[in-house]
Amino acid sequence: MHKREPPSGEESSRSNSPSLYPERPAKRTRLSFSNGWPESNDETIKVHIIQAKLDASTISELFFLIERQRAEQLAASSSLKRMFELRNDPLEADVIVTAVRMRKRLERHVSWDLAQQKALVLPQWLRNSVKQGYPAPCADYAALRELHGETEENCPDEECGTSLPCASTPQSRATSAIVGPLQAPVPPNLKYTAHYSCARACPLVCINQDLIEELEVIRRSRELEGLDRNALSYERGIAAIKSYPKRVTPETFHEVTTLPYLGEKLCFKVNEFIKTGTIPEAREIATSERYRALAAITTVYGIGPATARTLYDKGVRTIEHLESYYDVSSDGDASNLDTFDAVTPNGRPIPQQDPPDLPIKVALALRKDFEIKIPRAEVEEMHDVVMRELFAIQPGCKSMIVGGYRRGKLESNDVDIVICPPKAEDIDEVKGLCAKLVKCLHDKALVTNVMHLSGFHTHDPFRLRNFDSLEKALTVFVLPPDGKRKRVHRRLDLIFALPESYWTAIIGWTGSKMFQRDLRLWAKVEKGMKFDSSGLNRRYDSKLFYPKSEKDVFDILGLDWVDPTLRNADA
Numbered sequence: 318m319h320k321r322e323p324p325s326g327e328e329s330s331r332s333n334s335p336s337l338y339p340e341r342p343a344k345r346t347r348l349s350f351s352n353g354w355p356e357s358n359d360e361t362i363k364v365h366i367i368q369a370k371l372d373a374s375t376i377s378e379l380f381f382l383i384e385r386q387r388a389e390q391l392a393a394s395s396s397l398k399r400m401f402e403l404r405n406d407p408l409e410a411d412v413i414v415t416a417v418r419m420r421k422r423l424e425r426h427v428s429w430d431l432a433q434q435k436a437l438v439l440p441q442w443l444r445n446s447v448k449q450g451y452p453a454p455c456a457d458y459a460a461l462r463e464l465h466g467e468t469e470e471n472c473p474d475e476e477c478g479t480s481l482p483c484a485s486t487p488q489s490r491a492t493s494a495i496v497g498p499l500q501a502p503v504p505p506n507l508k509y510t511a512h513y514s515c516a517r518a519c520p521l522v523c524i525n526q527d528l529i530e531e532l533e534v535i536r537r538s539r540e541l542e543g544l545d546r547n548a549l550s551y552e553r554g555i556a557a558i559k560s561y562p563k564r565v566t567p568e569t570f571h572e573v574t575t576l577p578y579l580g581e582k583l584c585f586k587v588n589e590f591i592k593t594g595t596i597p598e599a600r601e602i603a604t605s606e607r608y609r610a611l612a613a614i615t616t617v618y619g620i621g622p623a624t625a626r627t628l629y630d631k632g633v634r635t636i637e638h639l640e641s642y643y644d645v646s647s648d649g650d651a652s653n654l655d656t657f658d659a660v661t662p663n664g665r666p667i668p669q670q671d672p673p674d675l676p677i678k679v680a681l682a683l684r685k686d687f688e689i690k691i692p693r694a695e696v697e698e699m700h701d702v703v704m705r706e707l708f709a710i711q712p713g714c715k716s717m718i719v720g721g722y723r724r725g726k727l728e729s730n731d732v733d734i735v736i737c738p739p740k741a742e743d744i745d746e747v748k749g750l751c752a753k754l755v756k757c758l759h760d761k762a763l764v765t766n767v768m769h770l771s772g773f774h775t776h777d778p779f780r781l782r783n784f785d786s787l788e789k790a791l792t793v794f795v796l797p798p799d800g801k802r803k804r805v806h807r808r809l810d811l812i813f814a815l816p817e818s819y820w821t822a823i824i825g826w827t828g829s830k831m832f833q834r835d836l837r838l839w840a841k842v843e844k845g846m847k848f849d850s851s852g853l854n855r856r857y858d859s860k861l862f863y864p865k866s867e868k869d870v871f872d873i874l875g876l877d878w879v880d881p882t883l884r885n886a887d888a
Contacts, residue, residue, distance in 0.1 A: 361402045362452060362473045364443065365410035367426045370417055371440070378882075379414065379440060381501060382447045401447075411473040412436045414443050415460050418701070423461065436471040437464050441694040448727060458694065500725055501880035509560040512577050513835040514553075514886035516876060517560040521725050521885040525558055525565050528590050532558070533888035534599040534608075535586070541611040541622045553578035556831045556886040558587075567591055610634045617684065618808065619676035619768075636684065645681040676768040679793060686806040690728035698796060699732050699809060702763065707754050713739035715819075719826040720810075725882035731808035732794075733826050737819040751788035751813045758794070765806065766793035787822060787851050788813035817863045818852045820870055825850025831886035832879075840874055848874065 364383065368376050383401045404410045407427045413435045417423045423432060442458035455472035459465040503518040511517045523529065536551035557576040563569050570591060574584045586596050602608050607629065613636060614625040633642055640646065680687060691699075700718050707714055717723070720733035738750055751770070758764035769791040794809035814822035825833060840848040845856050853862045853873060864870045871878050 362400060362412060363402050363404045363410045365404045365407040365413050367407075367413060367415040367417060367423075369415070369422070369426060375416075375440065378501065379443055382443060400452075401443075407431060407435070410435060411471075412438055412442070412455065414438055414440055416440060418460060420461065420463065432461075432464060433467050434471065436468045436473065437461055438468065439694060439697070441692075441697070444693065444727070500882045503562070503883065504877070506877050507879065507883070509557075509562060510576065511560075513839045514556040514560070514831050515836040515839055515879065515884075517556075517886070518879065518883040519556060519559045519829075519832070519886040520883060523559045523561070524563065525561065527594075528565055528587065529555055529559060529888050531590055531596040531599040532583075532586065534603050535596070536888070537612065538602045538608055541608065541615065541625065543622060543626065550578070550580070551583070552831055552887070554580075554583045555888050556835075559886060559888075565591060606634070614639060617677060618680035618687065636681075640681055643678055643681055645678050676791075679766045679768065683793065683806045687730075687808060689805055690730065691732060691807055692728055693722060693726075695796070695807075696722050696729055696732050699794060699807065700734055702796060703734060703754070703758070703794075703809070703811070704736075706757050706761070706763070707736065710753055710757060711738060711750055717823055719812075719823055720828060723827045723881045724829065724885050731810065733810045733812065735812045735814055735819070735822045735826055737814055737816055740816050748788075751790050751811060754811065755790045755792060758792070761797075762795070763797065764792045764794055764809075768792065787818070812850075814851075817861070818850070820864045820867050821848065821853050822850045823867055824870055827881050827884065829885050829887040832884040835886070836874075839876065844874055846874065 366376070366379055371379075380403065383403055407413055408431065413427065413432070415423065415426075415437060416439065417426070420429065423429075423437075427435075436455040437460040438455050438458040439460050442453050442455060445453045445458075452473065454469075456465060456469035459468040461468075500520050503520075507516065507518040509517055532551060532555050536548050536555060539545075539548035539551060554576075557578050558565070558573070561573065561576060563572075565573055565587060570588060573579065573587060579587070586598070589596050610629055610633070611622070611625045614620055614628055614633060615622060617636070617639060620628075628639070628642065631642070633639055696718060700716070704714070704716055707716075714736055716734055716736045718732065719735050720731070721729045722732065755764055755767060755770065759767070767790060769789065771787075771789050790811045792809050792811065794807050795804040796807075798804060810826075812822055812826055824836070837848050840846040840853075841856070847854050847856055848870075853864065853870065854860060855862075862873050864873060868878055
């Protein structure tokens with residue numbers, strides 16, 4: 318793979334001989350910070366990124382974070398100096414960012430002597446440092462356990478302590494607000510006037526996010542009441558406004574009215590927001606008892622709008638009412654509510670009770686854990702644990718974390734991992750691999766509950782069946798105990814795709830919902846094709862296509878590439 322050179326930092330003639338490295342200082346000079354920023358250029362934090370184990374999009378993201386942070390500082394005030402600066406040479410760096418977690422592999426890129434003189438941190442350290450406006454404590458992001466002490470000692474920001482963030486200052490809060498979530502640059506070929514959201518750039522948080530949140534209340538209300546067509550109209554309008562790169566004002570209102578899917582009613586509500594800063598209908602809905610009850614009930618995994626309306630009609634108004642209705646205690650223990658008590662050797666689950674109710678019971682029992690957002694570092698740790706167990710069963714599998722994590726969310730509600738087994742001559746060779754992994758994780762108390770488990774099926778180009786050619790396990794997962802933290806239950810979805818459908822599965826499970834809806838619509842209307850997570854085929858003769866990369870899917874569909882962080886077409 319071609320490695321992109323960092324945009325800044327000079328070349329140097331470095332020798333790999335350990336004897337040429339400077340001796341490790343007895344005590345590192347403490348940097349002086351004002352409002353969370355280095356006061357002089359000499360105190361700029363120099364960062365070297367080891368590209369091994371990082372995919373191209375992650376490398377681009379990390380470089381972009383530093384570039385954007387520097388540009389925003391310079392734009393904010395000429396007196397501000399750079400906080401981070403990229404270095405090609407690890408010898409010149411204060412911090413080395415790496416996804417490598419083993420000493421032997423690390424020594425392919427830097428010597429062990431040098432590694433002991435630097436702070437070696439995971440990529441999340443850079444993301445969080447840029448987000449919060451000041452350097453995060455390195456010890457919390459140490460890449461290698463055996464270098465935890467050295468990483469803590471060599472961290473260029475000792476003022477912050479080891480686990481708590483520095484006190485927030487006006488400057489750091491302002492910078493954090495500017496930086497926002499992870500996002501790639503918007504390429505000029507993606508036009509906000511495009512008819513399909515899969516051909517537009519939709520950031521996770523847009524410049525008109527306050528307007529989006531008002532419209533989302535109305536859209537959500539329509540969805541909760543079963544008015545799906547009306548809800549879809551709002552969903553499409555929201556996606557169009559999210560792509561609009563300017564602030565909606567009286568001066569830009571006329572241009573906004575020309576955006577796709579903004580009809581007369583929606584434009585009226587946008588105009589109300591411009592005049593008052595709110596939408597009266599949205600405020601009325603948000604304070605109504607019915608909306609608040611239905612919205613609260615549907616936060617429980619397994620309960621959709623139709624079930625919520627039925628429960629409401631029976632008198633259920635709160636989560637506490639739900640717990641009473643389903644006879645569930647919110648004590649964080651769902652061990653007696655396993656959807657499947659065991660998985661047989663042939664991979665088939667053994668149902669113990671009526672499956673439709675069990676996901677709801679488990680979600681209620683664990684709702685306090687499920688309400689806690691999952692930081693990106695923990696998402697990555699969960700992925701590492703799962704893949705380590707999978708490699709013991711089936712070496713050679715590849716995987717990718719998808720969902721909101723891949724779209725740039727700093728915190729996730731659940732974790733989705735798409736996994737591809739090695740190329741097999743016969744599908745029977747990889748059938749049941751998902752069930753084997755789930756059983757292994759369950760035996761080691763890493764998976765506590767299984768909400769759903771399905772197996773591979775032959776691809777059905779006519780979509781005559783209600784299942785696809787993916788193996789899926791929707792589970793409840795906990796990280797192994799380390800004696801330092803409480804075991805928190807997390808929702809983990811494992812999706813196994815055959816090599817020919819790996820990239821369509823990645824796109825399909827990355828989201829967002831509106832992006833995927835328009836991608837399917839584009840394939841059907843514009844290209845005469847069928848697209849979903851399990852495959853891509855031509856409609857008139859059912860010819861299957863086998864993309865070899867994610868971009869290959871876009872190319873086959875005749876679409877410009879849209880970075881995952883720009884696929885957030887939902888509110």
